Amino acid sequence: MSDRIKFHLDEHIDNSIASGLRRYGIDVTTTVETGLRTQSDESHLEFIRSEKRVMVTHDDDFLIIASQTNEHPGIAYCSPSSRSIGEIIRCLILIYEVYTPEEMIGRVEYI
Template identity: 65%
Template sequence: MKDKIRFHLDEQVDPEIALQLRRRGIDVTTTVEVGLRSSSDQSQLNFIRQQNRVIFTHDKDFLIIANDTSDHPGIVYCKQRTRSIGEMIKGLILIQEIYTPEEMVGRVEYL
């Protein structure tokens, strides 16, 4: 059995997404839960590196980070208010089903 992607949700991501992913057995943390609310993008990046988690964000700054370095466990970006909660959940589930954590390293996926 291959390893599964573990997600981290940035603070502007609706917490309902974390709840629904957990109901489906997906390992997910949120910025608020791990005490990183209002922390810098660099702090978030350090956390996902330490925890080997793919970050899901609406923050375009992470696209800039990804352009500057591939030293991250993966970024999933969705422009805010362009997808429903259900669409975002389905997209994250699909990403977890088709990619391994190793395949997401340095990768940016768009929902």
């Protein structure tokens, strides 16, 4: 497994966040880039598992999934409209700097 966290942004996460993370050198994919737009939560879950990416989402359905299984590479959850784009980027950079991918397995981090 990689020694650095990689992120995947759910479709409702602003693309500016992907740009900000990339400027910092962080590996990030978006739902549109990966062809997962309008796909099921299970499809997203399969993708993040296969790619070993932490899901960044506003969708509380992923909190339900996380309460039922810890077999996911991690979820960073932010309640809709609760943080600015800059705050979300700073929080994700902090997660990137503090945790290893192994430490994020099965974990939910609330932003």
